[in-house]
Amino acid sequence: DVKVTQSSRYLVKRTGEKVFLECVQDMDHENMFWYRQDPGLGLRLIYFSYDVKMKEKGDIPEGYSVSREKKERFSLILESASTNQTSMYLCASRSGLAGADEQFFGPGTRLTVL
Amino acid sequence: AQSVAQPEDQVNVAEGNPLTVKCTYSVSGNPYLFWYVQYPNRGLQFLLKYITxxxxxxxxxxxxxxxxxxxxxxxLKxxxxxxxxxxxxxxAVRDGGKGRRALTFGSGTRLQVQP
Structure with missing residues (x-):
């Protein structure tokens, strides 16, 4: 069974704080993704990574950065949290093998910025 | 660019009746299409896919x-x-050709099945 874990289920931070969201997968997947989920907007891609130290911007990268120093770990960083970053954050991973199409999701981190 | 539209925010159906949740997509190459389900306070679970x-x-x-x-x-039916x-x-959709490696999701449809 593929397992994608996220460091926190719920997180409350203050405006201006630096926030780290951690994601770990145990299936040696090459590709990892960060999405945010907001009511009525579905899931929007923030950043993804297709290899260690490689990253690409998604649809809404502003205000976020990412780090992938090890294959199994993909971190999302909010440099200076703002109230409009209050959201559910979902991490996902997918194998890089041909024919491996499914993305596996973690349980999500609900972040509140006060 | 790739995009997905789910035109219904909510679908209501009685238990035992057939259900349909609608989805339309746009991609420049071959579409890889997926459905996921999310139960309360849970991550997304894969339901099915179309590749070819x-x-x-x-x-x-x-x-x-x-x-x-x-x-x-x-x-989805x-x-x-x-x-x-x-x-x-x-x-969700992904361009199966030279497109992005990430899925693009629709806005979601809430299915309510009444007893």
């Missing part, structure tokens, strides 16, 4: 979806709904 082959694909929990290339649609099917459903 038969236009009717079967997935988990008795769900199926029909790929229609001319209408660029991938509607189930012959007989259960109360336990009540959840949030997301359609």
């Amino acid at each position: 082959g038969d236009n009717l694909v079967k997935g988990s929990y008795g769900f199926e979806a029909e790929f229609n290339k001319s209408q660029t649609s991938f509607h 189930k012959p007989s709904a259960l109360v336990s099917d009540s959840a949030l459903y997301f359609c």
